[in-house]
Amino acid sequence: MKIRSFSISLSALLLWMVGCKEPIIDEGVLPFVVPTSVDADGxxxxxxxxxxxSDIAVPQPVAITSDAYKKELADxxxxxxxxxxxxxxxxxxxxxxxxxxxxxxxxxxxxxxxxxxxxxxxxxxxxxxxxxxxxxxxxxxxxxxxxxxxxxxxxxxxxxxxxxxxxxxxxxxxxxxxxxxxxxxxxxxxxxxxxxxxxxxxxxxxxxxxxxxxxxxxxxxxxxxxxxxxxxxxxxxxxxxxxxxxxxxxxxxxxSDRFSAANDPGNTWQTALAKSSYDQKWKSIELPERVPILPLAGKVKTWYDSTAIFQTSPAAPPATTSSEFQKALSEVRDIANTRTRDQWRIASYWDNGPGTYSLAGLWNFLVEDLIRQDGQNELRTARTYALLNRAMQDGVTASWRTMYTYFVPRPSQLDPTIKTATPIPNAPGYVADRATVSTAAATVLGYLFPDEATRLTAQAAEASLSGLYGGTQFRFDADGGAKLGTTIGQLAVAGAKTDGAK
Amino acid sequence: MVFDPVEKLPLPIQSSYMRFNLTVLLSLALLIVAPEAYAQGLIDGFMRGQRKASLAIVGSQETYDTYYINTTETKNPNLGTVTTQALTVVGTYGLGYDLDLIVAAPYVRTQASAGYFPKQEGFQDVSGTLRWEAYDYKFGKTKLSWQFAVGYSMPIQNYVNDALVAIGRGSQNLDGRTILHFKAPNFFITGQYGYIRRGQVKLDHIVNIYDPSQLNPNSGLKVNVPDVTELIVRAGIVTKVFTIDAWFQRQTPHSSGTDIGPGVPFPTNAVGFTRVGATAYLRLLKQFGLTAGYNTTLDGRNIGKSTQLNAGLVIGHWTANN
Known part of the structure; x- marks a missing residue:
C-alpha cells in the first residue's frame, strides 16, 4: 500500500513537472519613479x-472654465x-x-x-x-x-x-x-x-x-x-x-545626413583600400568572403563639430614589420592561448554583435538605472539620451572613418592560430569602435551623473579592452578608439554645459 | 530458518563482501556526452543489487559537420567539423535490493576544424541519480519490473556555455523518469519516459536580443534553458559472456525555446534529437569487461547531426543475467 501511494505521488510529481511552463527570459518589473524636479525653465x-x-507655435488652449473643457475633464x-x-x-x-x-x-x-x-x-x-x-x-x-x-x-x-x-x-x-x-x-x-x-x-x-x-x-x-x-x-x-x-x-x-550612401553602392571602398597607406591590408576572413557593411558610414554628418573630431583622428598604427606591432600581435596571441574565464566574460559582455541591440543599445540600457535613481522627468531623460546618443553616433562615425582609411587587419588575419571568444566583425580593426563609443558614453554620463563617474570610467576601460581579451583587436585599436572617444565626449560635455539645463 | 553469516556480520566486515557489479555500461553509449545531450540515458532497467558496485571508464569521440538550425540541416564553412572527445567515469552502487545510486562525471574536449572558434575543454556536469524498483513481477524465468528514477546534475565548473563550440549549456537539471523493464533469460527490453527540468543559466552578457513577447525588456543576465522530455527504448540479447543491444532515444523540447541564430544565447535554444545506437559488452574476466558502442543522429533540432563511437573498461561483476 505504502509503495503504491509512493509511486503514485512520484508519477504525480513527474506529471507536474511536465505541466509547468516557464518563460525563456525572466523579466523584471520596473518601479515607478517620482521625478525629483519639474524643470520649469525647460x-x-x-x-x-x-x-x-519658439520655432513651433503651440496654439492657445481653451480656458478651463469653458464648457468644452469641463466636458473633457468630466469624461x-x-x-x-x-x-x-x-x-x-x-x-x-x-x-x-x-x-x-x-x-x-x-x-x-x-x-x-x-x-x-x-x-x-x-x-x-x-x-x-x-x-x-x-x-x-x-x-x-x-x-x-x-x-x-x-x-x-x-x-x-x-x-x-x-x-x-x-x-x-x-x-x-x-x-x-x-x-x-x-x-x-x-x-x-x-x-x-x-x-x-x-x-x-x-x-x-x-x-x-x-x-x-x-x-x-x-x-x-x-x-x-x-x-x-x-x-x-x-x-x-x-x-x-x-x-x-x-x-x-x-x-x-x-x-540629408549622408547615411543613405553609407552602404557604398558604387563600391568605392575598394579604391580606398588600394590607396590606403598601411603595409598589410584588411580582407574579409569569412568563408565565403563578404564585402564590408556600410563602409562609408564614416562620412555621415556628425552632431558635434566635425572639424574638431577629425582633427584628433589618430594616425596609422605601427607597420606590421615593426617590432612594436609584433609585440602587439604576440600580446593578442598570448591572451588567446591563456584566456581566462573572466576575460571571456568581458569579451562577451561588450560584444553586442549581430542579432543584438548593439553596443550603443547596451549603453542606453545601462543608463536606464541611472535615470531612475536620479528621478529624472521626461524632459531631462530625453536630454540625457540626446546627449549620450549623439556622442555615441559620432563615435561610431569617427571610428568607421578611421577603419576605412587605414584598413588595418584583424589579428586573426595575420595569425590564423589566434582563436577568438566572440565572432570577428567583418570590418577593419583600427580603431576599436567599442572603445570610441564606450569612452564617449562614459565621458558624457560622467558629467551627467558625477557620483557614478568612477564606475562609468572603469566600465568604459573594460569595454575598450574587451576586443583584446576576445582576440579580435589589438591594444592599439583600443587606445586609438579611447582617445577619439574622449575628444567626442568632451565636445558633448561642452555642449551640455551651455544648453540651459542645470 | 537458514543462518546467513553475512547478515549477522557487523557492517565494515560485511562491506568487504561487496561485489562489483556492472550493467551500467548497457546504457553508457548514451551518456557519453554529446555536449547538449548531457549525461542522459544513464539509467537502464537492470538493478544492481544490494551493496554491489561497479565502475566504468569510457572514452568517446563524436563528430558532426552538419547541424540543425531549428530542424533545417545546415553546414557552416566557418566551423568545419566539430569533434568532441570525452572521458566519463560512472559509478553505480546498490544502496538496497531495490534502490541504486548512479554517479557520473565527464571530462570533455571539443574543437572545430575551421574558423576561429577556440577549443573548449574541462569537466562538464556531475550527475547523481537514485533509482527505485517499485514493483517486480516474476513469471517463471521472466521478470517485469517498474522503476522510478530521480536525478540531479550540475556543472562542475563555470565553463563557457554560450558558444557554438562549448562543452555544455551550464544548467542545473532535475530529471524524473519512469522505467518499464522486461527480462527473459537471454533477452531484455526496456522502455523509459522522463522529464528533464533545466534550470536558469547566467550568461556573460545582458540579454540583448529581440523577443516579441517581452513587455519589460529584460534587465538581467539570466535566461531559462528549455526543459525536455525523453523517450528511450532499448532491446538486446544477454548471455553470461556478452551483451549486445540496440536502442532508440528521442528528446523533445517541452517548453518554448529559441533557434540558433546571430546573437541568440545558445542555452535558450530548444534542443531535441532522435538517435539510434548499438552497444556491446564483452566479459573478459570475472570482474573485468570491455564495452563499445556506436550511435548516430537521425534528426534533430538546434543540435549537431553527430555520430559517436565509444569504448571503455568496466570493473565489477556483471550481473545483468543474474
Whole structure:
C-alpha cells in the first residue's frame, strides 16, 4: 500500500513537472519613479534640430472654465473610475516613462533587424538586405538611437515651453486622483502625446515594416494618459500636433545626413583600400568572403563639430614589420592561448554583435538605472539620451572613418592560430569602435551623473579592452578608439554645459 | 530458518563482501556526452543489487559537420567539423535490493576544424541519480519490473556555455523518469519516459536580443534553458559472456525555446534529437569487461547531426543475467 501511494505521488510529481511552463527570459518589473524636479525653465533649453523652441507655435488652449473643457475633464474623471484591467496594464507600462519605453522599443527593433546579410547554406548565396528590412548594424543602430532621442528632446522642449506659457493646471490640481505618480507640470500640451508621436514617426522612418506595430503602441501610449487621469483629449491633440510639425524637420535632417550612401553602392571602398597607406591590408576572413557593411558610414554628418573630431583622428598604427606591432600581435596571441574565464566574460559582455541591440543599445540600457535613481522627468531623460546618443553616433562615425582609411587587419588575419571568444566583425580593426563609443558614453554620463563617474570610467576601460581579451583587436585599436572617444565626449560635455539645463 | 553469516556480520566486515557489479555500461553509449545531450540515458532497467558496485571508464569521440538550425540541416564553412572527445567515469552502487545510486562525471574536449572558434575543454556536469524498483513481477524465468528514477546534475565548473563550440549549456537539471523493464533469460527490453527540468543559466552578457513577447525588456543576465522530455527504448540479447543491444532515444523540447541564430544565447535554444545506437559488452574476466558502442543522429533540432563511437573498461561483476 505504502509503495503504491509512493509511486503514485512520484508519477504525480513527474506529471507536474511536465505541466509547468516557464518563460525563456525572466523579466523584471520596473518601479515607478517620482521625478525629483519639474524643470520649469525647460522651455528655454537649447534645442538641437530646431533653432529654438519658439520655432513651433503651440496654439492657445481653451480656458478651463469653458464648457468644452469641463466636458473633457468630466469624461476623463469617469474614465479613470471605469478603467478596465487591460487599460490599467497599459497605464502601468507607460507610467515607467514614455522616453524610456520608446527607447526600449527602439532597442528591440534594432535587435530584430540587426541581422547581417549572410551566407545561406541552402542556396550557396550571400543574402542581401532589402529597403523594408534594413540591416541594423552598429552605424545604423547608433543613428536610430541618436535621431530618436533628439526628436524626443526637441519635442519636449517645445512642449515645456507651451506648458509654462499657458499654464493649464494639471488634472491632479483639479481633483482627479491618478493611479500612478504624475509629474506636476501644466497639462497642456501633453508631453506623452508628443513623445509617442515623434517616436512612432521616427521609428517608422527607420523600420517601415513595423508601422502597424508602432502606431498601435503610440495610440496605447496616448490613451493611457486619459485612462490614468493625467490629460484630457485636447492636451493630447496639442502634443500630437507639435510633434507632427517637428517631425518634418527631423526627417529632413535624417534624409540629408549622408547615411543613405553609407552602404557604398558604387563600391568605392575598394579604391580606398588600394590607396590606403598601411603595409598589410584588411580582407574579409569569412568563408565565403563578404564585402564590408556600410563602409562609408564614416562620412555621415556628425552632431558635434566635425572639424574638431577629425582633427584628433589618430594616425596609422605601427607597420606590421615593426617590432612594436609584433609585440602587439604576440600580446593578442598570448591572451588567446591563456584566456581566462573572466576575460571571456568581458569579451562577451561588450560584444553586442549581430542579432543584438548593439553596443550603443547596451549603453542606453545601462543608463536606464541611472535615470531612475536620479528621478529624472521626461524632459531631462530625453536630454540625457540626446546627449549620450549623439556622442555615441559620432563615435561610431569617427571610428568607421578611421577603419576605412587605414584598413588595418584583424589579428586573426595575420595569425590564423589566434582563436577568438566572440565572432570577428567583418570590418577593419583600427580603431576599436567599442572603445570610441564606450569612452564617449562614459565621458558624457560622467558629467551627467558625477557620483557614478568612477564606475562609468572603469566600465568604459573594460569595454575598450574587451576586443583584446576576445582576440579580435589589438591594444592599439583600443587606445586609438579611447582617445577619439574622449575628444567626442568632451565636445558633448561642452555642449551640455551651455544648453540651459542645470 | 537458514543462518546467513553475512547478515549477522557487523557492517565494515560485511562491506568487504561487496561485489562489483556492472550493467551500467548497457546504457553508457548514451551518456557519453554529446555536449547538449548531457549525461542522459544513464539509467537502464537492470538493478544492481544490494551493496554491489561497479565502475566504468569510457572514452568517446563524436563528430558532426552538419547541424540543425531549428530542424533545417545546415553546414557552416566557418566551423568545419566539430569533434568532441570525452572521458566519463560512472559509478553505480546498490544502496538496497531495490534502490541504486548512479554517479557520473565527464571530462570533455571539443574543437572545430575551421574558423576561429577556440577549443573548449574541462569537466562538464556531475550527475547523481537514485533509482527505485517499485514493483517486480516474476513469471517463471521472466521478470517485469517498474522503476522510478530521480536525478540531479550540475556543472562542475563555470565553463563557457554560450558558444557554438562549448562543452555544455551550464544548467542545473532535475530529471524524473519512469522505467518499464522486461527480462527473459537471454533477452531484455526496456522502455523509459522522463522529464528533464533545466534550470536558469547566467550568461556573460545582458540579454540583448529581440523577443516579441517581452513587455519589460529584460534587465538581467539570466535566461531559462528549455526543459525536455525523453523517450528511450532499448532491446538486446544477454548471455553470461556478452551483451549486445540496440536502442532508440528521442528528446523533445517541452517548453518554448529559441533557434540558433546571430546573437541568440545558445542555452535558450530548444534542443531535441532522435538517435539510434548499438552497444556491446564483452566479459573478459570475472570482474573485468570491455564495452563499445556506436550511435548516430537521425534528426534533430538546434543540435549537431553527430555520430559517436565509444569504448571503455568496466570493473565489477556483471550481473545483468543474474
Amino acid at each position: 522651455g528655454n533649453w537649447r534645442t538641437i534640430i530646431l533653432k529654438s523652441a 476623463v474623471k469617469n474614465g479613470v473610475l471605469a478603467a478596465t484591467p487591460e487599460q490599467n496594464t497599459a497605464v502601468n507600462y507607460w507610467a515607467a516613462g514614455g522616453v524610456l519605453r520608446w527607447n526600449q522599443i527602439a532597442r528591440q527593433l534594432v535587435a530584430k533587424y540587426n541581422v547581417a546579410p549572410g551566407y545561406d547554406y541552402a542556396t550557396g548565396q550571400t543574402t542581401t538586405a532589402d529597403a523594408g528590412n534594413p540591416y541594423a548594424g552598429p552605424p545604423f543602430a547608433a543613428r536610430v538611437y541618436a535621431l530618436l532621442s533628439v526628436a524626443q528632446y526637441d519635442a519636449l522642449v517645445v512642449a515645456w515651453r507651451a506648458k509654462y506659457q499657458y499654464n493649464r493646471p494639471s488634472l491632479e490640481q483639479q481633483g482627479v486622483v491618478a493611479r500612478v505618480p504624475i509629474l506636476d507640470v501644466p497639462s497642456y500640451p501633453s508631453e506623452d502625446a508628443a513623445v509617442a508621436e515623434v517616436s512612432c514617426q521616427m521609428l517608422a522612418y527607420f523600420f517601415p515594416n513595423e508601422v502597424a506595430f508602432l502606431k498601435a503602441k503610440a495610440t496605447e501610449h496616448k490613451q493611457s494618459r486619459l485612462w490614468v487621469g493625467a490629460n484630457v483629449p485636447s492636451d493630447l491633440k496639442a502634443g500630437e500636433d507639435l510633434a507632427t510639425t517637428l517631425m518634418t524637420k527631423v526627417i529632413d535632417r535624417a534624409k
